[in-house]
Amino acid sequence: MANDGKSQLETRRVEILSTQYQLTALTSDAQQLLTQHTVQDSSTNRSYRRGQILFLQWASDNNISDNKFSPIDLINFLSAMKSTHNYAVTTLQLFRSAVSQLHQNSSSFRDDPLLNKFIATLTARAPPIRLHRQTIDLQPTFHYLSSLDNTSTSLTSRQGKLAFLLGVACFFRPSDLQRIPLDSVRVVEDSIISHLKDDLVVTVLALSISLFSHFSTTRVSPDLAFLCLEVHCPKEKRQGCRIIKSFKVRAHTNSITLCPLQTFLVYAQRRPVCSSLSLFVNSISPDRPLQASTIQGWISRLLRRSTSEPRVSLRSIASSLALASGIPKDDVVTMGNWSNSSTFENHYRREHLSQFDFTSTLITLD
CATH class of the missing domain: 1.10.150.130 (Tyrosine recombinase, N-terminal domain)
Structure with a gap:
């Protein structure tokens, strides 16, 4: 045309x-x-x-x-x-x-x-849809991110690392990451957060520990316990109304190199002074708007270190890993902000094979 x-x-x-x-x-x-x-x-x-x-x-x-x-x-x-x-x-x-x-x-x-x-x-x-897809092991990507020197890497690499860690811990889409206002991000001490009764806090804590474990023995200071942030106007709505979704991400208890909170602190110190009001900025021209497709590019390049499967969703991978780590499905659905469990099952859950030993249980001589 x-x-x-x-x-x-x-x-x-x-x-x-x-x-x-x-x-x-x-x-x-x-x-x-x-x-x-x-x-x-x-x-x-x-x-x-x-x-x-x-x-x-x-x-x-x-x-x-x-x-x-x-x-x-x-x-x-x-x-x-x-x-x-x-x-x-x-x-x-x-x-x-x-x-x-x-x-x-x-x-x-x-x-x-x-x-x-x-x-x-x-x-x-239409051709049949394959329900079961193998759960992707993110260890190669985590090992790579752990090896990065936060103080000397490029702005793109620092942003990509923070976007990936937050994407795993909170099931964020690239568009969700794009819609995090910088002024909504803050660090809250453990003594303050311990008085809050928030199921979402428990969910994020469990996800952070389960998904980012076994990569370092360096401990983060317990005084900096949570990274609090908001996503303004995500894709999901409530009764047709736009929403603001709040998140609290726990500092990693075992790894300082894979800690979303620590990664944010390093990034915040080196974030360019610009007119952008969002957490993530255009790496080439910080004053220009950052597209969600750019954030998707950061995440896709990191995912290629763990899988060759095309067009994979970090949101789907993280939710499936959460289930495999023992996180209850109800908490996964709540954390992912899905309207119901069927939406999660139909569009995001990768693992559809039962792990139960039906053979030994059902085929017996007794």
Whole structure:
């Protein structure tokens, strides 16, 4: 697609999204609020953009209305994307949501029986999904991080190390790490935190000890017990409302080189003076915004020291290691901020094989 064509399609896309509420009896203030929701620079809207652009091009080529199309038109578009590009079902489902947003009555597509049957048919014909994936041993990465000299490594390496350790201890996504305000991060003494009755504190403490053990005998001062921080506006919401999620990460009791708190203290001393209000900054131009994809790059490079599996999620690996270490599943679900255990089981849990000895228990002569 030529650049001029892309520009025209993008202009039309924004125009449709910006004007779809103007034909109603809504006040101008109400229209503006609804329009901002569909055109704001959010992760959901960014993920919708490609499907919307592809549909506008397809609609133009096939003389189809780009904002008054029918469910059959949408089915034909998805079928064309499947046959032409062989997109996965999950991608086509994303396209369905994205394209529906362009319609003047997007809610009418949610329960259309033919459209739902088409998606269900694609899902049933898709290649089988492997449920069980081997738990990844992070020791090679931990050994590498332990060997880093916090005082002499580059800004990128220091940030990557801190991001990785926090990602493991708190099941953070790259976007979560991106949304940690610097002024929310503080060190709290053990004498203060001991008076708090917070299940999340217990969970993080257990995770920190279980996942970062056996790498050093140097002890961290017990006076610096917890690293407290917040994630503002994570992906999860509560009843549609944005949230602020608080975390307390215990200083590692056995390893100073793998201690998230100690790593933060070293990083904070050398963090560039800049206008950024976030914990992590752009390593090349600290005053410029840091993208979540950059943090993902830091984590992916460290993960490659432990696995060659492509597109692995540190959030998934850490949660599976927590289960293998004896952390109760309820605590893992709470720590990961999942809405329910089925979400964790379906999307993040890697280990789906029972470790119980069914053979000796069930096959007997007694």
